[in-house]
Amino acid sequence: xxxxxxxxxxxxxxxxxxxxxxxxxxxxxxxxxxxxxxxxxxxxxxxxxxxxxxxxxxxxxxxxxxxxxxxxxxxxxxxxxxxxxxxxxxxxxxx
Amino acid sequence: xxxxxxxxxxxxxxxxxxxxxxxxxxxxxxxxxxxxxxxxxxxxxxxxxxxxxxxxxxxxxxxxxxxxxxxxxxxxxxxxxxxxxxxxxxxxxxxxxxxxxxxxxxxxxxxxxxxxxxxxxxxxxxxxxxxxxxxxxxxxxxxxxxxxxxxxxxxxxxxxxxxxxxxxxxxxxxxxxxxxxxxxxxxxxxxxxx
Numbered sequence: 001x002x003x004x005x006x007x008x009x010x011x012x013x014x015x016x017x018x019x020x021x022x023x024x025x026x027x028x029x030x031x032x033x034x035x036x037x038x039x040x041x042x043x044x045x046x047x048x049x050x051x052x053x054x055x056x057x058x059x060x061x062x063x064x065x066x067x068x069x070x071x072x073x074x075x076x077x078x079x080x081x082x083x084x085x086x087x088x089x090x091x092x093x094x095x
Numbered sequence: 096x097x098x099x100x101x102x103x104x105x106x107x108x109x110x111x112x113x114x115x116x117x118x119x120x121x122x123x124x125x126x127x128x129x130x131x132x133x134x135x136x137x138x139x140x141x142x143x144x145x146x147x148x149x150x151x152x153x154x155x156x157x158x159x160x161x162x163x164x165x166x167x168x169x170x171x172x173x174x175x176x177x178x179x180x181x182x183x184x185x186x187x188x189x190x191x192x193x194x195x196x197x198x199x200x201x202x203x204x205x206x207x208x209x210x211x212x213x214x215x216x217x218x219x220x221x222x223x224x225x226x227x228x229x230x231x232x233x234x235x236x237x238x239x240x241x242x243x244x245x246x247x248x249x250x251x252x253x254x255x256x257x258x259x260x261x262x263x264x265x266x267x268x269x270x271x272x273x274x275x276x277x278x279x280x281x282x283x284x285x286x287x288x289x
Contacts, residue, residue, distance in 0.1 A: 015140065016140050016144050017140075019107060019108065046108045046272060046273065047273045048116050048270050048273075049270060049271050049273065050268075050269070051252075051270060051281075053256050053269060054253035055253055055257075056254045056256075056257045057247075
C-alpha cells in the first residue's frame with residue numbers, strides 16, 4: 001500500500017499511445033472525464049511545410065543621431081568604427 | 096512528473112509525421128539504411144513507435160537523465176568525436192539543440208538527416224540565447240543590445256543553414272511540422288557536397 005504512493009511518481013506517460021486512445025473516443029464523449037487538460041488533448045491536424053533555405057542577414061546597421069553642435073563629442077568614436085574592416089560609416093545632416 | 100513538464104511532449108503527431116516524411120523520402124525510398132542516434136531519448140516513445148513502422152538498422156538512444164536500461168551520456172560528447180556513423184540524428188532537445196547541431200556539422204563525413212526541436216525565441220524585450228549565437232559563429236566580445244540579440248535569434252535557422260554550407264553540406268531538404276506550441280519542429284537532410 002505504501003508503495004502505491006510512489007509507483008505513480010516513477011511512471012512515464014506514453015503520450016503517443018495516449019493520443020491513439022483519445023482518437024478512439026466518439027465525438028460526444030466528455031473528455032473531462034479523462035483528467036487530461038484541453039492542451040494535452042489537442043489533436044490538431046499535422047502539416048509538414050517545405051522551407052525555403054533562408055539567407056542570413058549580412059549586415060547590422062546602426063543609426064546614430066546627435067545634435068550637430070555636439071558631434072565633436074563622438075567624432076573620434078565614429079572614426080574608430082570607420083577604421084574597422086568591412087564596416088561602412090556614412091554621415092549626413094538633417095533639420 | 097518534472098520530466099514531462101520539461102520535455103516538449105505536446106504535438107507528438109507533428110514530430111512523428113516529420114520523422115516519417117524524412118525516413119520515407121530520404122531513406123526508405125533511396126534504400127539508405129536507417130542508423131539512428133537519439134540524443135535526447137527521454138521516455139523513448141517517439142522512436143519506439145518509428146522502429147515499429149520503419150526498418151531501422153541500428154538505434155542508439157542516450158540521455159543526460161538517468162533511466163534503467165540506458166547509459167547516462169551527454170550526447171554532445173558523442174557528436175564532438177569524429178567517427179560516428181549514424182545517418183539520422185534526432186535532436187529533440189529540452190532546450191537548445193544548436194551545440195549538438197554544430198558538432199554534427201563538424202564531424203559528420205556522410206549525408207545525414209537531422210531533426211531539431213528548437214525552443215521559440217522570445218520577442219518583445221525577451222532574452223536571447225547568447226550561447227546559440229556563439230555556436231553559430233556570431234561572436235561579440237562585448238554585450239550587444241538585447242533588442243539586436245533577439246532580432247539575430249530570429250534568424251538562427253538562416254545562420255544554421257549558412258554554417259552547414261561552410262562545413263561542406265548542402266541542405267537538400269528543409270521542412271517544418273505544425274502545429275507547434277512552445278517549439279519549432281524542424282527536419283533537414285544534409286548532403287555532403289561533392
